Amino acid sequence: MAKITYIQTDGTSTIVDVKDGDSVMRGAKLNGVPGIVAECGGGASCGTCHVYVDKDNTRPLSTMHAVEDELLYCTASPRLDNSRLSCQIPVSDDVDGLVVHVPEKQI
Amino acid sequence: MAAASSSVVVVGAGHAGGQVAVSLREQGYRGSITVVGAEPVAPYQRPPLTKAYLAGKTDVEGLLMQKESYYEDNDIELVLDDPVAVIDRAARVVVLSSGRTLVFGDLVLATGATPRTLPGTLSLRTIADTDAVRARLDGPSRVVVIGAGFIGLEFAAVAREQGHDVTVVEALPRAMARAVTAFTSAHVVAEHEKTGVRVLLGTQVKAVRTGAVELADGTVLLADLVVAGIGVVPNAELAAGAGLTVGDGIVVDAHLRTDDPSIYAIGDCARFSSTRTGGRIRLESVQNATDQATCVAASIMGSAEPYTGLPWFWSEQHAVKLQIAGLVDGHDHTVVTGDPDGGRFSVFCFRGDRLLGVESVNKPADYMLARRLLSAGGTVSPAVVAAPGFDLRTYLQGGAAAA
Numbered sequence: 001m002a003k004i005t006y007i008q009t010d011g012t013s014t015i016v017d018v019k020d021g022d023s024v025m026r027g028a029k030l031n032g033v034p035g036i037v038a039e040c041g042g043g044a045s046c047g048t049c050h051v052y053v054d055k056d057n058t059r060p061l062s063t064m065h066a067v068e069d070e071l072l073y074c075t076a077s078p079r080l081d082n083s084r085l086s087c088q089i090p091v092s093d094d095v096d097g098l099v100v101h102v103p104e105k106q107i
Numbered sequence: 108m109a110a111a112s113s114s115v116v117v118v119g120a121g122h123a124g125g126q127v128a129v130s131l132r133e134q135g136y137r138g139s140i141t142v143v144g145a146e147p148v149a150p151y152q153r154p155p156l157t158k159a160y161l162a163g164k165t166d167v168e169g170l171l172m173q174k175e176s177y178y179e180d181n182d183i184e185l186v187l188d189d190p191v192a193v194i195d196r197a198a199r200v201v202v203l204s205s206g207r208t209l210v211f212g213d214l215v216l217a218t219g220a221t222p223r224t225l226p227g228t229l230s231l232r233t234i235a236d237t238d239a240v241r242a243r244l245d246g247p248s249r250v251v252v253i254g255a256g257f258i259g260l261e262f263a264a265v266a267r268e269q270g271h272d273v274t275v276v277e278a279l280p281r282a283m284a285r286a287v288t289a290f291t292s293a294h295v296v297a298e299h300e301k302t303g304v305r306v307l308l309g310t311q312v313k314a315v316r317t318g319a320v321e322l323a324d325g326t327v328l329l330a331d332l333v334v335a336g337i338g339v340v341p342n343a344e345l346a347a348g349a350g351l352t353v354g355d356g357i358v359v360d361a362h363l364r365t366d367d368p369s370i371y372a373i374g375d376c377a378r379f380s381s382t383r384t385g386g387r388i389r390l391e392s393v394q395n396a397t398d399q400a401t402c403v404a405a406s407i408m409g410s411a412e413p414y415t416g417l418p419w420f421w422s423e424q425h426a427v428k429l430q431i432a433g434l435v436d437g438h439d440h441t442v443v444t445g446d447p448d449g450g451r452f453s454v455f456c457f458r459g460d461r462l463l464g465v466e467s468v469n470k471p472a473d474y475m476l477a478r479r480l481l482s483a484g485g486t487v488s489p490a491v492v493a494a495p496g497f498d499l500r501t502y503l504q505g506g507a508a509a510a
């Protein structure tokens with residue numbers, strides 16, 4: 001179980017408990033956090049679960065695979081150094097306290 | 108803007124029905140929302156049924172669209188396992204099987220579709236269907252799949268991965284003929300054959316018997332389990348009973364309204380006037396269910412915008428991740444890019460010079476870019492795509508995306 005914080009572009013934040021094994025994307029979907037669309041349901045094929053990981057993050061995140069890297073070049077909001085697909089970040093105790101920023105648009 | 112009604116009743120707690128409720132609350136609807144479902148489960152995603160769920164990689168909780176407490180937290184009443192039996196338009200009420208009546212200001216029909224069945228076969232539409240099929244795959248089995256559409260083929264892929272002996276029988280000369288190009292059909296069938304699935308195209312089934320399937324040419328396939336994926340029939344009886352126009356689905360206009368302006372129909376059950384293709388079409392996809400739900404929620408909130416969503420679809424079979432942007436039906440010309448032999452390619456489908464859609468196999472970036480291009484009403488010419496070294500991302504970055 002980990003607490004994940006999602007911050008919207010207007011500054012509103014939502015803190016959610018996410019089960020081990022669920023992804024950062026699924027944590028947002030299950031709790032109705034807006035702005036994470038996740039059309040493909042976590043299949044790393046739609047690029048609509050884009051997030052910016054907080055700049056100050058020090059928690060170890062999953063490594064990025066080639067498909068995720070390719071998709072991040074095609075997201076609706078621009079790719080930055082801290083861009084990730086939230087469906088590709090699994091949750092465990094290690095990421096407790098993670099903060100992600102929801103981009104302006106996903107589609 | 109017209110004032111929103113004070114109560115919405117949604118018939119069908121599936122993909123589209125669940126999304127209407129979510130979208131209404133997201134858009135600030137303050138009235139009461141009741142979602143009535145025939146199944147005993149809160150709205151869930153069907154696509155994983157023939158993918159992760161069948162393979163045992165996710166459970167029922169993993170399929171749910173929202174967590175259990177979402178509905179209560181958002182003041183949405185979910186009535187499950189109690190199908191609507193009658194719509195009384197004069198009284199503005201629906202009557203449930205239990206006898207309970209619900210008054211509606213706006214009514215949304217999101218009743219989905221029912222698989223066509225063949226005696227002696229199982230279908231895959233619901234969690235219950237999938238559990239029944241899964242229970243039969245406990246030991247090694249000889250499996251026959253009737254119909255090489257998406258559902259039949261996805262099922263075949265998972266059954267084969269689990270080590271079963273799998274044969275797919277399809278009456279038409281190619282697989283997924285309604286929805287994909289001949290090129291992609293052939294590629295996907297070859298992938299199945301590589302893994303040891305037998306695919307018999309252009310082959311009619313004469314009879315399904317206990318333990319066997321007999322083909323038109325007299326061949327008998329021994330089978331411990333026969334699954335049919337031979338299409339669905341939209342659930343339109345309820346609408347027909349209420350005097351609404353139906354015909355392969357509930358007939359609605361470009362705003363997804365039936366003949367009765369306060370009754371909408373969306374998702375698999377709706378035959379709508381398409382602003383994209385012209386004419387009336389009915390689609391069976393998550394995109395269609397989700398986007399139509401969002402559009403109807405906006406209409407209930409007073410929007411006058413018609414439905415314009417760009418169709419997209421995906422399927423997973425063995426190593427093939429197929430994604431389709433747009434509708435490729437009606438194309439007269441295709442250009443293939445990428446590396447078909449390496450299993451990563453896209454098929455650009457044109458009618459004349461106009462791009463209708465793009466099928467991507469293991470090229471998700473092409474798919475995403477094609478979607479954005481098509482959604483914005485853009486196109487690209489066949490000659491440009493056919494030029495050596497064409498890459499959609501480079502092309503679009505060049506700013507050449509205008510229609």
Ligand SMILES: Cc1cc2nc3c(=O)[nH]c(=O)nc-3n(C[C@H](O)[C@H](O)[C@H](O)COP(=O)(O)OP(=O)(O)OC[C@H]3O[C@@H](n4cnc5c(N)ncnc54)[C@H](O)[C@@H]3O)c2cc1C
Pocket residue numbers: 118119120121122123124143144145146152153154155156157189190191192217218219220231232233258342345373374375376390391392393394396419420421422423
């Ligand atoms: C196995 C499978 C795999 C799929 N894979 C994909 C995929 O990969 N990609 C994709 O885009 N699409 C896929 N689809 C299609 C997609 O799931 C459907 O298009 C989508 O579920 C349609 O949503 P809907 O709400 O219109 O219908 P449904 O989700 O079927 O929901 C309709 C609900 O209404 C209920 N109902 C019917 N009559 C009544 C009544 N009188 N009263 C109350 N409730 C009623 C039904 O029981 C049902 O629960 C798949 C479908 C299946 C079955």
Ligand code: FES
Pocket residue numbers: 025037038039040041042043044045046047048049085086087088
């Ligand atoms: S949910 Fe589709 S890529 Fe993450």
